[in-house]
Amino acid sequence: MTARNRELLNLFVVGLLTACGFASVYLASQDIPEFSTTSLSYAGFFLALFLAAHLVVRYALPLADPYLLPIAGLLTATGLTMIYRIEPGQAFRQGVWVVGGVALFAGVILFLRDHRRLDPLKYTCGVGAIVLLALPALPLIGHTVNGARLWIQVGPVNLQPGEFAKVLLVIFLAGYLRDNRELLSMGFGRAGIPSPKHFGPLLLIWGLAMLVLFQSNDLGGGLLLFSIFLAMLYIATGRWPYIAVGLALFAAGSYVLYHLRDHIANRIAIWLDPWQDPYDSGFQLVQSIYAIAGGGLFGQGLGRGVLISDSGEPYIPFLETDFIYSAITNELGLAGGAAVVLLYLVFAYRGFRIAMLADDGFSKLLAAGLTATLAIQAFIIVGGVTGLIPLTGITLPFVSYGGSSVIANFLLVGLLLIVSDHVNRTAER
Amino acid sequence: MNPQIRRLFFVFAALFLAVIGIGTYWLWRAPDLEARQGNPNEVVRQLTIKRGLVLASDGKTVLAQNRKQKVRGRTWFLRRYPNRGLTAQAVGYSTIERSRTGLEESLNDYLTGSNANLSTLVDRVGDKLRGLTQEGNDVVTTLDATAQRAAMQALAGQCGSVVALEPESGRVLVMASSPTYDPNLIEKSFRRATNVSAPCTPASPLLNRATQGPVFIPGSTFKIVTAAAALDSRRWSASSTFEDPGYCIEYGKKVFNYADQSGPHVYGTVDFGEAVENSVNSVFCDLGKALGVRRLLDFTKRFGFYDDPPLETPGEERSPSGLYSKGKLFDPKDPSQVDPGRFAFGQERLLVTPLQMAMVAATVANGGVLMEPHLVDRITSPDGDIVTRTKPDEVRRVMRAKTAAALTPMMVQVVESGTGTAAQISGVDVAGKTGTAETGRDNENDTGFIAFAPADAPTIAIAVFLQDQDGTGGSTAAPIAKTVLETLLRRIT
Numbered sequence: 001m002t003a004r005n006r007e008l009l010n011l012f013v014v015g016l017l018t019a020c021g022f023a024s025v026y027l028a029s030q031d032i033p034e035f036s037t038t039s040l041s042y043a044g045f046f047l048a049l050f051l052a053a054h055l056v057v058r059y060a061l062p063l064a065d066p067y068l069l070p071i072a073g074l075l076t077a078t079g080l081t082m083i084y085r086i087e088p089g090q091a092f093r094q095g096v097w098v099v100g101g102v103a104l105f106a107g108v109i110l111f112l113r114d115h116r117r118l119d120p121l122k123y124t125c126g127v128g129a130i131v132l133l134a135l136p137a138l139p140l141i142g143h144t145v146n147g148a149r150l151w152i153q154v155g156p157v158n159l160q161p162g163e164f165a166k167v168l169l170v171i172f173l174a175g176y177l178r179d180n181r182e183l184l185s186m187g188f189g190r191a192g193i194p195s196p197k198h199f200g201p202l203l204l205i206w207g208l209a210m211l212v213l214f215q216s217n218d219l220g221g222g223l224l225l226f227s228i229f230l231a232m233l234y235i236a237t238g239r240w241p242y243i244a245v246g247l248a249l250f251a252a253g254s255y256v257l258y259h260l261r262d263h264i265a266n267r268i269a270i271w272l273d274p275w276q277d278p279y280d281s282g283f284q285l286v287q288s289i290y291a292i293a294g295g296g297l298f299g300q301g302l303g304r305g306v307l308i309s310d311s312g313e314p315y316i317p318f319l320e321t322d323f324i325y326s327a328i329t330n331e332l333g334l335a336g337g338a339a340v341v342l343l344y345l346v347f348a349y350r351g352f353r354i355a356m357l358a359d360d361g362f363s364k365l366l367a368a369g370l371t372a373t374l375a376i377q378a379f380i381i382v383g384g385v386t387g388l389i390p391l392t393g394i395t396l397p398f399v400s401y402g403g404s405s406v407i408a409n410f411l412l413v414g415l416l417l418i419v420s421d422h423v424n425r426t427a428e429r
Numbered sequence: 430m431n432p433q434i435r436r437l438f439f440v441f442a443a444l445f446l447a448v449i450g451i452g453t454y455w456l457w458r459a460p461d462l463e464a465r466q467g468n469p470n471e472v473v474r475q476l477t478i479k480r481g482l483v484l485a486s487d488g489k490t491v492l493a494q495n496r497k498q499k500v501r502g503r504t505w506f507l508r509r510y511p512n513r514g515l516t517a518q519a520v521g522y523s524t525i526e527r528s529r530t531g532l533e534e535s536l537n538d539y540l541t542g543s544n545a546n547l548s549t550l551v552d553r554v555g556d557k558l559r560g561l562t563q564e565g566n567d568v569v570t571t572l573d574a575t576a577q578r579a580a581m582q583a584l585a586g587q588c589g590s591v592v593a594l595e596p597e598s599g600r601v602l603v604m605a606s607s608p609t610y611d612p613n614l615i616e617k618s619f620r621r622a623t624n625v626s627a628p629c630t631p632a633s634p635l636l637n638r639a640t641q642g643p644v645f646i647p648g649s650t651f652k653i654v655t656a657a658a659a660l661d662s663r664r665w666s667a668s669s670t671f672e673d674p675g676y677c678i679e680y681g682k683k684v685f686n687y688a689d690q691s692g693p694h695v696y697g698t699v700d701f702g703e704a705v706e707n708s709v710n711s712v713f714c715d716l717g718k719a720l721g722v723r724r725l726l727d728f729t730k731r732f733g734f735y736d737d738p739p740l741e742t743p744g745e746e747r748s749p750s751g752l753y754s755k756g757k758l759f760d761p762k763d764p765s766q767v768d769p770g771r772f773a774f775g776q777e778r779l780l781v782t783p784l785q786m787a788m789v790a791a792t793v794a795n796g797g798v799l800m801e802p803h804l805v806d807r808i809t810s811p812d813g814d815i816v817t818r819t820k821p822d823e824v825r826r827v828m829r830a831k832t833a834a835a836l837t838p839m840m841v842q843v844v845e846s847g848t849g850t851a852a853q854i855s856g857v858d859v860a861g862k863t864g865t866a867e868t869g870r871d872n873e874n875d876t877g878f879i880a881f882a883p884a885d886a887p888t889i890a891i892a893v894f895l896q897d898q899d900g901t902g903g904s905t906a907a908p909i910a911k912t913v914l915e916t917l918l919r920r921i922t
Contacts, residue, residue, distance in 0.1 A: 235433045278467060286467075292452060293459040294470025306470045315469050330470070334456050338449045345445045352438045356431045368434050375441045379448070388451045 003066040003424075004058045010070035011054055014077060015047035021081040021302055028303025029085075042084070045095070046077060049102055056106040060113070061421035063428070067350045068420070071343050072398055072413050076406070078340065079399035082327050085303050086320045090401055097403035101410030108414040115418045119362050122175030129168040130208065132161035137215055149216040160404035162221050163395070166373055167412055169228060174365035177236035181361070185237045205229045206246070210253045219254075219267060220384070220392030224377055226250055231372040232365060235355075271390035287316040288323055288385045291330040292337070299333030306330060320401040322393045326385050340399070341382060348375040354420045357427060367419045370412050472525055476505040481540045481565035483520050483532060485574035486602075486806060492520050492570065493533065504562065507616075508533075514609030515577060518637035519601075519742065519804060520570075522612035527619060530635070532568065532804065535743045539808050539816065540565045564811040571600040571806045571819075579916040580605035583909040588629035589895035590638035590645075590783040591913055596791040596881060596890045598821040599800035601740070602917060603891075604784075610634035629896045638894075640738055640747045643780040645894040646875040647750075648866030648902065649708045649848075651775030653789055653836065653879065656705060658728035659716050660832045667835045670700050677714035679770045686710045687865070705839040706847035708863065710774050717773025722764035725772060726752075731827045732792060732799065735760060738784045739801045739824070750781035775864060783877075787892035790879040793840070794860075794887035797833040799824040841884045844907075849878060851907035854915055858884035861910065863902035872899040878906035882914050889917050 001009075022042045050073045057064055076098055084091035112118075118125070136142035141152045151158050177184070206226065230246045233239075270282045278286040294306055307327050308314055316323045329337035351371025358364045374397050381400075384391035395405035455462070463471040483493035492515070495506040508523045521531015529537060537543070542565040573593075580591040584607035593603035607627075614622035625634045638644055659665045675695035676683040685693040686709060696709050704712040717725060729735070729751065735758065737747045752759045752767065759778065761767050771777040784802060792799045800821055807818040840860035843849045848863040861880030868875055876898045881890040891914060893906040 231437060235430050235437065238430070238433050275465075278465075287469075289455055290462060290465075290468045290470050293455040293462045294468070294474070296456065296459070306473045309469065329452065334449075334452050337452050341445045341448050345442060348438060348441050352434050355434050361430070364430050364434075368430075368437070372437065372441075375445075379441070379444050382448050383444070386448055386451045386455070388448055 002062075003064065004054070004062055007057070007066035007069055008054055010066065011047070011050050011073060014050070014070050014073045015043060017074065018046050018077040018081065019043035021077065022084065024301070025081060025085040025303035028301065042080075042091075042095075046073075046080070049099060053102050053105060056109055057417060060109050061417050063424035064417040064421040065350050065354060065424075068347065068413055068416060071347045071350075072410070075340070075343055075398035078328065079324065079396075079401070081302070082324055082331075082399070083320050083401050085331070086307060086314065086327065090320060094401050094403075094406070097406045100403065101407045104407055105410040105414040108411060109418060112415075112418060115366060115415060115422065116360075116362060118171050118366075119175050122172045125168040126172035126176070129165040129172060132165040132168065133208070135161045150218055150221065157403065160402065162216075162218070163402075163404040163408035164411075166224060166228060166377075167370070167408055167415070169225060170232070170369035170373055171366065173229060173232045174362050174369055177232055177365055178361035181236040184233070184242075185239060203249075206249050206253065210257070218393075219390075220380055220394030223250075223380055223392060224373075224394060227376045227380075228369065228373050231376065232369045235368050236361075236365060267390045267392065271387065274387060284316055284318070284323070285385075285387060285391055288326040289387055291316060291323075291326040292386060295330040295333045295337070297333050298335055299329070299331045302331050304331065318393070321395060322381060322400070323385050324400050325382050325396055328399075341378075344375055344378040344397075347371070351375075351416055354416065354423055358419065358423045359426060363419050363423060367416060367423075370416050370419075374409065374412060475523075475541065476507070476525065478541045478563045478565060479506050480508065480523065481542070481567040481808075481811075483540075484567060484569045485516075485572050485577070486570060486600075487574060488569050490574040492516050492572075493523075508612075510612045512574075513611045513613060515574070515581060516570075516572060516604070517609045517612050518606040518635070518639065518641075518746075519572070519604045520612075521742075521746075522615045524616040527615055531637070531742055531746065532570070535741055536568055536805070536808075539568065542566060542811075566811070566816050567809045569806045569809065570804050571595075571602060572604065572804065573602045573917060573920060575920060576603045576913055576916045577605060580909070580913045581607065581609065583912050584895075586628070587895055588627050588632070588638070588897060589893065589906075589909075591891065591893050591909060592639045592783040592787040593889055593891045593913060593917060594787050594791045594800075594802055596794035596887050597800065599791070599802045600806070601784075601802050601804045602889065603913060604637075604639045604804065606636070606638040608632050608634045637742070637746050638783065640740060640742060640782050640784045643748050643750050643753075643782045643785075644896065645781055645783065645786075645877060646866035646868065647775040647779055647781045647786060648864030648875065648877060649710075649775055650786055650789075650862050650864035650877045650879045650892075650902070651779060651781070652705065652708065652713050652773070652864075653793065653840070653862050654729055654732060655713050655716055655720070655725065655773045656701070656836060656839070657793070657828045657832055658720055658725055660701075660835055661728070661828045662720065662724070664719075665701060665716070667701050667839070670698055671704055671709075671712045671715065673697060673699055673704075673709050673711050675711065677711040677718075677770055679714065679718070679768060684710065684714055684770060701835075702839040702842055705836075705862070706842040708843075708848050713774040714770035717769040717771075720769070720773070722761065722767045722769045722772060725769065726761070726764075726767075731825065732789050733785060733824065734781075738782060738788070739803075740784070741803060741805050747784075748782060750779075750785040752778045753780045754778055776866060781894075783892040783894045786877065786879050786894070787890055790881050790892060791890035792827045793833050793836050794881035794890045795833075796830045797826055797828040799827050837884055840880070844880070848901070848903040849880070849907045851903055852878065852880055852911045852914070854882065854911060854918070857882050857914075857918060859911075859914065860884040860887075861907065863907060865901040865903075868897070870897075873897045874899070874901070876900065876902040876905045878902050878910045880907075880910050880914065882918065889914060 083094050135152050136149050143151050150160050233242050274282045274285045355364045355368035381394045381396045383389040395402050397409045494509050496509045498505045521533040523529040523533040580603045591605040608625045610622050673696040675693045676685045735749050735751045801824050803819045808816040810816050844852050844859045844861045849861040852859050852861050859882040864877035866875040877894040879892045881887040891910050893910045898905045
């Protein structure tokens with residue numbers, strides 16, 4: 001079976017699951033269960049959208065990896081179904097964002113064609129990332145949601161530029177690290193300490209991450225950016241002391257901020273003991289844990305979970321964004337939650353596989369960096385809402401409600417598929 | 430770079446597996462998390478279970494049942510109490526907002542079918558996969574609905590409690606507490622449900638006066654305990670005689686007998702039976718001094734004083750009887766801290782539950798052996814199988830059979846011709862003892878009456894206690910005991 005036919009088959013399976021999910025939510029929402037085609041039309045629309053994406057890939061990237069797009073599709077469908085279950089009105093808006101994401105995905109594939117064209121643009125991308133990160137700090141357009149200054153308003157839409165900055169950062173790092181990996185690897189004895197000048201870029205990015213953290217109050221975003229950097233630095237140099245020093249720096253920086261900002265101090269205290277203040281500061285995490293534990297092994301059933309109170313308010317604030325994983329686990333159980341987590345792991349496996357097959361440094365670093373970005377982001381939020389690590393608000397890729405996140409992640413998959421096609425093409429030759 | 434990428438993949442694999450691991454950990458902790466307040470999953474889960482019924486001893490009269498309601502494609506079972514306030518304290522309530530009380534709380538695991546053993550757990554998973562409703566077990570209580578109704582009617586408009594036991598088994602036939610409330614109203618309007626008018630403050634309708642508090646001063650009903658201690662010590666017998674000057678001297682001061690318009694009674698030479706029959710304080714005062722606080726205290730503990738009365742209701746709804754100091758149970762290390770004379774006739778700082786005093790009567794009725802009281806006769810599964818059945822359980826022998834045998838005719842005399850004549854039932858010998866305790870407030874006595882019948886072969890022991898009465902135990906509590914005894918005797922024979 002060719003890669004594209006395999007992808008098509010996978011997408012049909014995803015479409016079937018989507019239909020079941022929507023139908024289940026729809027039936028559960030009615031007092032007297034009555035079937036309607038409305039619920040199926042969502043699934044039909046969804047399948048059509050991904051078939052279009054598939055056709056673009058079939059036309060432009062015939063040899064690309066056949067699993068990444070279906071995984072992205074299944075995660076998106078899971079997210080849409082949960083959002084539809086929590087707040088049907090938002091599902092429509094999210095659907096529009098998904099259309100936008102797929103359009104960008106198709107656009108990048110059709111117009112970029114070859115990711116190596118990004119190589120000369122690496123510094124532009126680096127500067128672009130910084131600009132995007134700085135945008136919310138501007139007066140007028142920037143604004144604050146839930147204590148974090150991460151948003152800009154452009155006309156009627158709110159955007160989170162940080163979601164796009166991460167992709168640009170990966171492109172910059174792929175180029176920069178490819179050029180400087182020899183230099184950065186030098187100066188080590190066996191497990192020696194690198195000379196201070198090699199720490200330059202590390203310190204710069206660390207400073208940037210800390211600035212993001214301090215300026216926007218966004219621990220999750222700062223952690224994500226810095227982790228992407230450390231992961232790529234490790235891949236490029238193979239020097240674990242970078243990781244050690246980097247993590248130590250991040251911890252030290254956070255420690256200082258810990259004392260400067262109550263926001264961060266709270267997060268860590270809550271993580272250490274969620275029940276010290278279960279009705280106020282610990283409320284979100286405690287309710288999230290109740291939802292996860294309440295799901296049992298196979299969940300309460302789609303559409304039948306304990307998510308919304310009689311008054312129509314969700315039991316966990318930010319249920320459809322930060323806490324969507326808790327909602328999924330409540331309704332689909334530990335099995336459903338584990339399935340979602342394993343989808344990210346399979347995504348990481350396929351993405352890293354592309355990187356390992358690539359024969360040039362830029363492709364390798366780009367594919368590995370993009371893959372690591374998605375995996376790290378998923379881990380930060382899923383680990384956060386389950387109480388494994390301190391909770392920091394960040395979207396669950398493809399699943400959480402949020403336009404910037406969905407669009408940026410489709411861009412990420414598009415780039416990854418371009419690299420994949422290129423890698424498989426060179427391997428065939 | 431490939432080795433680094435491979436290693437990084439394994440790091441991610443480890444991290445994601447850790448997420449699944451902590452999910453598993455929370456699942457394992459779920460039973461503990463469910464018990465926490467503010468867990469909506471638990472509240473909803475309880476609502477989707479078809480709770481078992483709570484029934485009276487006839488197995489037909491429904492004390493608690495369910496009302497179905499459809500919510501978001503699920504059937505919720507909300508609790509209804511068709512007999513309203515009849516057994517509101519003992520059975521309690523189960524609501525969304527206010528959690529649970531009474532048997533509804535303590536038997537929750539049975540009522541929800543969560544009394545887990547391996548086979549029920551396997552069934553549960555199967556039921557869940559098939560989308561079946563989890564069904565609870567039915568609880569058949571020992572309460573006699575007719576007698577309970579008679580007791581509640583007799584108590585209406587007063588603050589008090591009636592407890593009736595079957596002496597040889599410990600079955601609780603009646604457990605009534607007044608004022609009562611309508612458990613159906615708790616969910617919607619807690620304030621309206623509990624805002625009842627009563628001749629005592631606070632009215633506390635939720636308080637199970639039969640077992641909780643304790644709110645009652647035993648007064649002379651406690652003399653049965655003192656008499657049992659004296660007779661059991663073999664220093665006195667039924668034929669012992671006492672000289673009553675109308676008072677007894679304690680700490681150099683005179684403590685007088687019960688007084689009416691003509692002043693304190695003076696009985697002169699009386700035997701043990703006459704002292705009980707006429708409730709002569711000075712005799713018991715002297716007995717108390719002779720026995721000493723330590724012995725008397727030890728004897729009360731044989732009856733179960735100083736322990737939570739054994740029963741299936743929640744522990745926090747049962748309080749021990751005994752001496753109380755500043756609102757706390759007081760077990761004196763030094764006997765001189767307690768006045769032995771007043772202690773012996775049930776004053777001092779004694780506080781009792783009607784259940785405890787019914788246990789005293791039941792022990793005498795049962796030849797000196799105390800049986801463990803119980804409210805639950807049996808628990809049956811939805812298929813009708815018996816899950817558990819309560820077997821009579823002996824707590825201990827409190828007194829010699831001879832002591833009990835000697836006390837019985839004395840108590841019969843109380844009803845025949847002493848202070849408890851209002852409890853006479855034609856054709857049946859009733860053995861009883863009245864109590865009228867001063868509360869320190871004018872014209873407000875705690876009155877009580879403990880009894881058993883028929884005296885020669887007792888089938889029922891009873892305790893009636895009332896708050897804030899201007900009459901005596903004989904005029905207020907004894908008639909209520911008579912009514913309830915008559916109802917029960919008619920039903921048993």
